[in-house]
Amino acid sequence: MSDVLLINPVLPSLDRELRARYAVHRYYEHADKTAFLHEVADRIGGVVTGGATGISNELMDALPSLKIVAINGIGTDAVDLAHARARGIHVSTTPGVLTDDVADLAIGLLISACRGLCVGDSYVRDGEWGKSGLPLARKFSGMKVGIVGLGRVGRAIAARASAFGCPIAYTDLREIPALRYRFVADLRDLARESEALILAASADDAEGIVDAAVLDALGPDGYLINVARGRLVNEADLVRALLEKRIAGAGLDVFVDEPNVPAELFTLKNVVLQPHRASATVQTRAAMGEIVLASLAASFAGERPETSVTP
Numbered sequence: 001m002s003d004v005l006l007i008n009p010v011l012p013s014l015d016r017e018l019r020a021r022y023a024v025h026r027y028y029e030h031a032d033k034t035a036f037l038h039e040v041a042d043r044i045g046g047v048v049t050g051g052a053t054g055i056s057n058e059l060m061d062a063l064p065s066l067k068i069v070a071i072n073g074i075g076t077d078a079v080d081l082a083h084a085r086a087r088g089i090h091v092s093t094t095p096g097v098l099t100d101d102v103a104d105l106a107i108g109l110l111i112s113a114c115r116g117l118c119v120g121d122s123y124v125r126d127g128e129w130g131k132s133g134l135p136l137a138r139k140f141s142g143m144k145v146g147i148v149g150l151g152r153v154g155r156a157i158a159a160r161a162s163a164f165g166c167p168i169a170y171t172d173l174r175e176i177p178a179l180r181y182r183f184v185a186d187l188r189d190l191a192r193e194s195e196a197l198i199l200a201a202s203a204d205d206a207e208g209i210v211d212a213a214v215l216d217a218l219g220p221d222g223y224l225i226n227v228a229r230g231r232l233v234n235e236a237d238l239v240r241a242l243l244e245k246r247i248a249g250a251g252l253d254v255f256v257d258e259p260n261v262p263a264e265l266f267t268l269k270n271v272v273l274q275p276h277r278a279s280a281t282v283q284t285r286a287a288m289g290e291i292v293l294a295s296l297a298a299s300f301a302g303e304r305p306e307t308s309v310t311p
Contacts, residue, residue, distance in 0.1 A: 037062050055079055068308075092308045101281050109274070144196070146169050148228070210234065227278050
């Protein structure tokens, strides 16, 4: 029976199932990781990690018996897939089951930013109701929504926004003719035509594509929502645009250097912040755990996991 290395803590239900099936070692608990690996490295057949954490090539190469890196998420940008492929290591993800939660949060962030839900909550809790007034909020229904990346999550966001009467346009690597939404090839043009720009792209090699020019195209009445990857946004440009009121607001679940968030954002009432938790519901995390377990079992049985992204 292969041993499993946990890079991060996981949901208790998944932790219990892993312990019931395998010898589990907790990488994150050890201060002296070199000494720890010296004791267990030869026995590790599987690694379970998060999408943002991934696994370094150095750690991968320190595990000679490694068969699979099971990502408890959908992001693969923290894993060198070519390196894993060269070693014959499967890298699996948990696609599909996150879609609804991520799309729900994207719409929730946009409504929260437009309607000032966090500001209103503080206003009531702090006893300001009846003592001072609040500015009027921005109506969400009917907003022109531009979506960057129309994969599973992007399409789910479009369906939800459409239910609120929002006209939808999108940009992607290419037009998807089967979809009824309007394709805009240039990101800057999409921002210019949108009142809310929602990032749902898988990132891949993209970095800083939402910069000052895109934010200026979005304009002083526009909102930026990011539930994709922090590195898609030039954070310095975003902070300046918000401070200078060149855009109306933002809703952010992801950041460039997590868990570090630009401190300037903390004082801005037109910004809604979340700690990268778009998929953080009991139901979805349980479903993700089932996929992780299935991927490990398949790999240890000499089969290709269904959700492997490496041949």
